[in-house]
Amino acid sequence: xxxxxxxxxxxxxxxxxxxxxxxxxxxxxxxxxxxxxxxxxxxxxxxxxxxxxxxxxxxxxxxxxxxxxxxxxxxxxxxxxxxxxxxxxxxxxxxxxxxxxxxxxxxxxxxxxxxxxxxxxxxxxxxxxxxxxxxxxxxxxxxxxxxxxxxxxxxxxxxxxxxxxxxxxxxxx
Amino acid sequence: xxxxxxxxxxxxxxxxxxxxxxxxxxxxxxxxxxxxxxxxxxxxxxxxxxxxxxxxxxxxxxxxxxxxxxxxxxxxxxxxxxxxxxxxxxxxxxxxxxxxxxxxxxxxxxxxxxxxxxxxxxxxxxxxxxxxxxxxxxxxxxxxxxxxxxxxxxxxxxxxxxxxxxxxxxxxx
DNA sequence: CCACTTCAGTTGTTGCGTCAACTATTGCGG
DNA sequence: CCGCAATAGTTGACGCAACAACTGAAGTGG
Numbered sequence: 001x002x003x004x005x006x007x008x009x010x011x012x013x014x015x016x017x018x019x020x021x022x023x024x025x026x027x028x029x030x031x032x033x034x035x036x037x038x039x040x041x042x043x044x045x046x047x048x049x050x051x052x053x054x055x056x057x058x059x060x061x062x063x064x065x066x067x068x069x070x071x072x073x074x075x076x077x078x079x080x081x082x083x084x085x086x087x088x089x090x091x092x093x094x095x096x097x098x099x100x101x102x103x104x105x106x107x108x109x110x111x112x113x114x115x116x117x118x119x120x121x122x123x124x125x126x127x128x129x130x131x132x133x134x135x136x137x138x139x140x141x142x143x144x145x146x147x148x149x150x151x152x153x154x155x156x157x158x159x160x161x162x163x164x165x166x167x168x169x170x171x172x173x
Numbered sequence: 174x175x176x177x178x179x180x181x182x183x184x185x186x187x188x189x190x191x192x193x194x195x196x197x198x199x200x201x202x203x204x205x206x207x208x209x210x211x212x213x214x215x216x217x218x219x220x221x222x223x224x225x226x227x228x229x230x231x232x233x234x235x236x237x238x239x240x241x242x243x244x245x246x247x248x249x250x251x252x253x254x255x256x257x258x259x260x261x262x263x264x265x266x267x268x269x270x271x272x273x274x275x276x277x278x279x280x281x282x283x284x285x286x287x288x289x290x291x292x293x294x295x296x297x298x299x300x301x302x303x304x305x306x307x308x309x310x311x312x313x314x315x316x317x318x319x320x321x322x323x324x325x326x327x328x329x330x331x332x333x334x335x336x337x338x339x340x341x342x343x344x345x346x
Numbered sequence: 347c348c349a350c351t352t353c354a355g356t357t358g359t360t361g362c363g364t365c366a367a368c369t370a371t372t373g374c375g376g
Numbered sequence: 377c378c379g380c381a382a383t384a385g386t387t388g389a390c391g392c393a394a395c396a397a398c399t400g401a402a403g404t405g406g
Contacts, residue, residue: 005290012301015309018316019300020219021331023196024242025323028394041362046193062384069197074363076386081362098371098384117178127192128185130318136188138311143191145303150198158194201364214392235354247393249356254392271354271401 026126033122038115043068044078045119048087048112051104058103060093067157087111199299206295211288216241217251218292221260221285224277231276233266240330260284 008016030042038045050067051059059067065075079102082088087108093099104112131139147159181189203215211218223240224232232240238248252275255261260281266272277285304312320332 005293006297007293008296008301011306011309011313015313015316016296016300017331018313018320019199020215021242021329022316022319022323023199025320025329026192026196029323031394042193043362060384069194071364072385073365073387077362080386093384096372096384100385120178120180123181123189124179126322127189127319128181130322131315133184135311135315135318136184138308139315140184140188140191142304142308142312142315143188143195145308146195146300147191147198149299149303150195150202156194156198158190216392233354244394245355246357246395250392253356266354269354269402273355 029126030119030122034115034119037118038111040111040115043070044082045112045115047075047078048082048104048108049116051088051102052109052112056103057109058101061100061102064102066155069156069158082108202299203292203295207288207292210291211284213284213288216243217255218285218288220248220251221255221277221281222289224261224275225282225285229276230282231274234273234275237275239328242329242331255281 027042034040034042034045040048047064047068047070050064051057061072061075061079064070065072068075070078079088079090083090086105089103089105090100091103093101128136144159147156148154151159200215207213207215207218213221220237220241220243223237224230234245234248234252237243238245241248243251252261252263256263260278262276262278263273264276266274301309317332320329321327324332
């Protein structure tokens with residue numbers, strides 16, 4: 001069973017090292033900007049955006065977890081903090097009393113409306129502006145291929161879909 | 174100064190969402206496998222590999238931080254834990270008494286030698302095997318372009334180089 | 347050769363994520 | 377309709393990372 005390990009060749013190694021560095025540095029860069037300018041982590045921002053984009057500005061915790069690539073315990077902790085800050089409200093789901101619904105408050109809407117332009121600018125500056133249109137397509141395909149491996153059952157939303165990063169908020173202030 | 178925000182179009186948004194999901198999920202996947210099979214985080218594994226690959230199996234903390242995309246405080250904590258586990262040793266640098274050198278021990282070498290095959294297999298399964306050779310090249314270029322934005326001064330090593338993921342360890346047991 | 351700045355690294359605190367354990371509700375098989 | 381498994385979510389403990397503050401050594405200008 002000791003099948004000889006096939007080590008990485010130089011092309012594989014170089015690409016891998018860069019991907020790892022990217023995965024290591026990108027989250028921190030996003031958090032830094034958003035925390036500085038809006039007092040939100042990138043994860044909190046994404047969660048608020050997902051709720052804001054949902055019908056009635058309301059979403060169940062499990063679906064929110066799926067949209068934000070998070071575990072339920074993690075989301076529960078974050079939701080408690082967001083609720084304490086008055087950015088969301090939680091209440092039991094009437095149809096299924098096991099479930100919890102989360103609604104974004106007006107304060108929450110206002111905060112992400114204020115935060116969105118700066119965040120989008122950061123996304124452009126650090127990523128999108130560095131890529132050609134072809135590379136953008138390539139990135140889409142490459143990330144999609146890897147996500148299929150990381151999330152084989154497509155339990156998470158990103159593999160096939162997206163939470164809106166965009167114009168929804170243009171008229172949300 | 175309120176330059177109208179240029180929101181993301183659907184191609185940009187789709188690629189961005191996938192990149193974020195990738196950056197969110199990949200580190201966890203690497204940690205899970207390495208912690209399960211070797212009791213090491215991916216960061217610890219990378220640090221040990223970097224030291225193992227250095228002349229005399231010895232490297233200064235600052236250079237190690239640069240190679241592992243880490244801040245010095247983070248690395249210092251990790252180094253303390255690795256030293257407590259007997260995987261590295263630290264001693265003051267003779268030439269510059271401010272500096273600290275870290276050497277990987279035989280136990281450390283043995284541990285990464287045992288861990289490497291499983292890790293490389295995971296890297297192949299979750300990333301490399303999902304990509305065509307062209308996509309591997311594209312990934313290299315894309316990640317390089319983004320890293321230039323994330324690390325404009327090329328303070329970190331990954332932008333231009335790599336720590337070896339490979340055959341060095343084949344004869345390191 | 348003395349003050350001042352910069353560099354290298356460590357340490358303590360604080361906050362977040364993970365994991366395991368737990369509660370409560372729902373669905374399902376007999 | 378009763379027992380059991382599965383689902384939805386919360387909670388507490390623990391570990392790691394970020395940040396700031398600190399020590400001490402090395403360079404630098406006067």
